Every structure is written in structure tokens, then in C-alpha cells.
Amino acid sequence: MLRLMIVDDEQIIREALSQMIDYESLGYELIATAKNGMEAYDIICDEYPDVVITDIRMPILNGLDLIERSIKTDSKISFILLSGYNDFEYAKQAMKYGVRFYLLKPTDKNELIDSLVSIRKERLQEEERRKSQQVDLLKTLHIPLEQSFIMELLEHQDTFSSVFHKYQELLSLPESCLYACICSFVEEPYLKNFATDIVKILNLEGLRLDFSILYVKNTAVLIFPATTLATQERIKNSILKLHYPNQSVTFETEFIHMETSEKLFYYVIQKISRFERILLLSEKGESYEIRNHITAPWMISHLEDSITSAPDIIQANELLNSVFIDSMPPATARSLALGLFLQADLSQEKPPIDAACDFFRRLYSCDNVTEIRNLLSVVLVQKEHETGGHKASSNIALLKTYIREHLDSENLSLKWLAENYLFVSVGYLSKQFVKEEGMRFSDYLNKERMEEAIRLMTYYHNDNIKQIARQVGFGSNPQYFSQVFKRYTGLPPTDFIEKLKNTKHKGE
Known part of the structure; x- marks a missing residue:
């Protein structure tokens, strides 16, 4: 089943679109609806939909801005744009983002069904290609x-x-x-x-x-x-x-x-x-x-045990550096790294096939031993030592560390981090995050971004809203940053900065 989301600022249209079609019969699961682009983007960060039906004209974050921001976190999302305006400029801009389905309001049921059927057919073909590529990859690594x-x-x-x-x-x-x-x-x-x-x-x-x-x-x-x-x-x-x-x-x-x-x-x-x-x-x-000699120092399990039992990350990395020396042939290093990845047993007894293949692709795209060593430093060393070797907790700890160090990046979604950084299934990571943090990933991400923005305003006296927006991951969209900031603090950024200045003057 493909995961589907509907976005429209008019409740009657959201409800009509939700009930207009038997989505399950088309191979879709309707996972969420959203009343504006900001809410939709948060849901995309948390729920990783495959397909989004969205209006163009919406407050806070319009449909085109939503698409631009979303494809930075997940380029595989398919969008169906709805508009009450027969405006070719919208269509041109949408096509620039790879959108091929542009429907006029009032929405024709059959046109929407045709669009969904076409997307699902393409997704099934993509899935077959992806599985075929996985089979080919695993054959080369047998x-x-x-x-x-x-x-x-x-x-x-x-x-x-x-x-x-x-x-x-x-x-x-x-x-x-x-x-x-x-x-x-x-x-x-x-x-x-x-x-x-x-x-x-x-x-x-x-x-x-x-x-x-x-x-x-x-x-x-x-x-x-x-x-x-x-x-x-x-x-x-x-x-x-x-x-x-x-x-x-x-x-x-x-x-x-x-x-x-x-x-x-x-x-x-x-x-x-x-x-x-x-x-x-x-x-x-x-x-x-x-x-077959269990006490041999080069045995993978011996190395994995040594890394995980090291007293801290520094010593674990030193051990990794001592084994993966620059003079080691890259082919040998890749083979050893593959064994370490599988034997480390990462977050579950059986690593998901997609996550394992993602790691193998990353590993075999490394050109030298230094790149292999750096990859293992994240996947094995940091993951083991962030929380004393507790796999699930270490995934979340590592994710939080990455967020703190990359707050200026616009591609911080749960799916991107699961597939490109932690090599675990996004469904598993999503459940684990809510269980351990007691909040959704998007709420945590926005909290970290807003706290950093407040820090920049308070301690560095930065009052350039555009610059602050870029520094905390909102790119070239200061208006969207302002809306999120107001939702978090109750004040627009300009009012918050003015309040800080007034407080400072009174203190003097």
C-alpha cells in the first residue's frame, strides 16, 4: 500500500477528497490530512508519505513552497497539485519540481483516480527496478x-x-x-x-x-x-x-x-x-x-567486541584507525567493514534488507580506506557508545547529535536520516523516537531549531531574520521560519527581538 496524504486549507474540500474515492481499492492508505502547508510539512517529516494531494493556494506555506521544501527531504514523494486557478505559471513552476499531475478545482473524481493509478503503476515499476538492483548488488557481494x-x-x-x-x-x-x-x-x-x-x-x-x-x-x-x-x-x-x-x-x-x-x-x-x-x-x-580460529586477533567478532567494549568513543575510534590503516587494500577494508556491519547486529536481530543494501551501496562507493573508516565510525563506533551499547537508544542519541550538528540543513527528515545516516527502517525509527522522546520527530526538530534561533538572537544579538532562518534550516524562506517561530514563542521574530532589546535597555 502507498501512503497518501491530503492537504487543503478548506475543511469541506479536505473531507470531500478524503471520502470521494475508495483509496484502499487503488492500493493507497490515507495516513493523514493537513489544513496548511506548515502542518503538512511536519507530517511529511514524521509520516513519510509516498503521495501528497495538495492545494496550491494556502496560508503560511503554499503548495509550491511545500513541494520545494519536501523534495529536499524526500525526492521520491509524488505530488498531485490542485488549483482553482487555470494559471500556466503555477503549472510551469510545478513542473520545475518534477510534478506531472496538475488538476483544476472542482476536482474531477476520474481525473484524480487516473492520476493515482498512474503514480501507483510507476511506483510498482520503480519497486521492481529497485528490487532487481538489490538482487544484482547482493550477487556481486555474495x-x-x-x-x-x-x-x-x-x-x-x-x-x-x-x-x-x-x-x-x-x-x-x-x-x-x-x-x-x-x-x-x-x-x-x-x-x-x-x-x-x-x-x-x-x-x-x-x-x-x-x-x-x-x-x-x-x-x-x-x-x-x-x-x-x-x-x-x-x-x-x-x-x-x-x-x-x-x-x-x-x-x-x-x-x-x-x-x-x-x-x-x-x-x-x-x-x-x-x-x-x-x-x-x-x-x-x-x-x-x-x-576458523576463534582467538585470532583479526577475527571480526574479536574486533567488534574490542570496539564495543572500549571505554569511550575516542579509544574505540583509535582501535578502528589501527585496524583500517591507509595502506590496507580498499577491497580488504570493504570486506571487513561488511562483516562488522552485519555482526554488530545494529538495531534489530535481522537488519532490514533495504537498510542493509543502502549500507552496502554506501560502503562500496567509498574510494579509499579513510572514507570506509569514517563510515564505520558513525555506523559502528558512535552507535555503540552513545548510550552504552543499547542499540535502539543509541539510534535516537545519534540522530539527536546529528540534528544538533546540522541544524542549518533543510533535508532533516526521519526518512532521510533512517536511509542515509542510520541505515535502519524508517518505520522502526519512527516508533522508537516517539517511545523514547515522548514527542513526534517534527516537534523535536522544530524545538531544536527555535531554541537555536532564540540563542542567536539573545546571545549573539543577531537581528537579521533571513540569516537566522538560513542558519536554522529554513533556507530562503524567512516567512515560513517566522510562522514556526511565532507558533513556538507566541511572538513573531521581529517582536521577539524588540522585546529582547527593551529588556536589555531596562537592565542598563
Whole structure:
């Protein structure tokens, strides 16, 4: 369901628009209505709608100003503009902001339905593209993800189920229908040939590996769906026919099946856990080593524990700096950072797929180790230490710190912070903020901005309203700043400044 909001300063029109259409049947949830642009913008900051139906001519913040400000916090919002004036200038300005749906009042029901249907169709197509991009991204990262998965399973067998489910969606592991084929007497010098031959054998059956080949001391573990005995027999016979120069013995195979993928991987981990050296083999035969030695200082869990148990942020960052040194290859740093992100278990047992992919994109867009280190400093170090390692609280503490340091920014919305800074789901963050702070995000943001404006007026004797508006995040809209300031203090900024001057003169 797409989240829909209606904005109009006339109550009768708001109510008519709310009741005119069965929005649910079109795939929409009407989450809020607002009587002016200022109220609408606060709701957008809190409720992250997908689509906004808005009037143009409204007091305080008109429809075009609302759009201009809103797209700075969430460029993905779709707007449908309503106007009682057939004014081409409005339409031109709206198009400049990317608005394509401009309807005249009185609103024609069918035109509005057509607009909503068109937007939903586009959103569904965008969602399909986004999911396809996520799948492609995760495919490119499957080796570092699998490495992190195996290492964490080996180290945390007491919490095997939670670790498995954390990675299941990231690795596209099905609930069932997986088999493990244990191939014995596979000698390491022939691994590359073996891996490419296995891929060919499976391709002939219309199958593919669901996980990279696991290899420990002359034994290879193949994981793929082989649902019939006939298929298994054909694959077994094809493997037994493989032969490489100077290979001393013939291969042996054994098929293992469990009712769930989780149980299958539990069996596999038990088989390989006693080996210190484990290899992951890609379909092209490239090998990646995992050292199964829990006391090794480079182990991800050891590093994560060290960072989170450091007495303060300074020492935690120093530890991060000592590991992520500038001479480290960026590819190595990215792989280690990916494992730290997943093992840190951030705010929930299972990181949302969208948040995880957002982090992966940010991580793999880092050009050097310094950028990777800075990213981890926020996502891992500060988040762990803001409130003694309590994940949910640290999200809110980190969010509040960011707001204080970026009050001049116009793109401070809950959705922007969730997706671009904290890498958690916006729904989760919204509920957590209200629970911990006892107020909506927009109220907190406006309070911080108004208190900063008052501080600038009182202690720095700044009486330039335009300058103050820019400094507290209102950009080039001092009129909107004045309205919010008046709502907060009861006085317009000019009257408040005059009152401060009078108080000062009386004190003298």
C-alpha cells in the first residue's frame, strides 16, 4: 500500500477528497490530512508519505513552497497539485519540481483516480527496478557475505538460528529444497578445475549452486536443489567420472537432505567446524580463505567486541584507525567493514534488507580506506557508545547529535536520516523516537531549531531574520521560519527581538 496524504486549507474540500474515492481499492492508505502547508510539512517529516494531494493556494506555506521544501527531504514523494486557478505559471513552476499531475478545482473524481493509478503503476515499476538492483548488488557481494555468514556461524553456534535468519534473505537461501552433496578425496591442486566442472554438470541438469563450494582438507561441500533421486544419481555419476592428471583416488559422493535450509547448514557447519582452514570456491574456481580460529586477533567478532567494549568513543575510534590503516587494500577494508556491519547486529536481530543494501551501496562507493573508516565510525563506533551499547537508544542519541550538528540543513527528515545516516527502517525509527522522546520527530526538530534561533538572537544579538532562518534550516524562506517561530514563542521574530532589546535597555 502507498501512503497518501491530503492537504487543503478548506475543511469541506479536505473531507470531500478524503471520502470521494475508495483509496484502499487503488492500493493507497490515507495516513493523514493537513489544513496548511506548515502542518503538512511536519507530517511529511514524521509520516513519510509516498503521495501528497495538495492545494496550491494556502496560508503560511503554499503548495509550491511545500513541494520545494519536501523534495529536499524526500525526492521520491509524488505530488498531485490542485488549483482553482487555470494559471500556466503555477503549472510551469510545478513542473520545475518534477510534478506531472496538475488538476483544476472542482476536482474531477476520474481525473484524480487516473492520476493515482498512474503514480501507483510507476511506483510498482520503480519497486521492481529497485528490487532487481538489490538482487544484482547482493550477487556481486555474495563472496564477502558468505564469508561473513560462515565465520559468524562458526563463532556463534549457540545462537545459530538467529545468525542464519539474519543472513537468509541477504543470501537468498530458500526455506527448504536444498541438498548438500559431500564430495570426498578432492585434492586441492585440482580445485579450480573441479569447481568449473561442477558448474557444467549442474547446468546440464538445469541447476545451479545456491552457495559457493565449501572446501576442507580434500572434501568439497556442494549446496544446491536436487529434488529427485534420478537427478541425484545422474549428478553423482557425472562427478565420479571426473578425473584429473596425477589424481591418486576416485571421488566419493554422499547426498544429505534436511527438511529446512537452516538444519542443512547446521549439519554442514558441524562437519567443517573442526577444520582450521576453510575455502570458499566461486563458480569460476576462485578460492577465498576463512581461518576458523576463534582467538585470532583479526577475527571480526574479536574486533567488534574490542570496539564495543572500549571505554569511550575516542579509544574505540583509535582501535578502528589501527585496524583500517591507509595502506590496507580498499577491497580488504570493504570486506571487513561488511562483516562488522552485519555482526554488530545494529538495531534489530535481522537488519532490514533495504537498510542493509543502502549500507552496502554506501560502503562500496567509498574510494579509499579513510572514507570506509569514517563510515564505520558513525555506523559502528558512535552507535555503540552513545548510550552504552543499547542499540535502539543509541539510534535516537545519534540522530539527536546529528540534528544538533546540522541544524542549518533543510533535508532533516526521519526518512532521510533512517536511509542515509542510520541505515535502519524508517518505520522502526519512527516508533522508537516517539517511545523514547515522548514527542513526534517534527516537534523535536522544530524545538531544536527555535531554541537555536532564540540563542542567536539573545546571545549573539543577531537581528537579521533571513540569516537566522538560513542558519536554522529554513533556507530562503524567512516567512515560513517566522510562522514556526511565532507558533513556538507566541511572538513573531521581529517582536521577539524588540522585546529582547527593551529588556536589555531596562537592565542598563
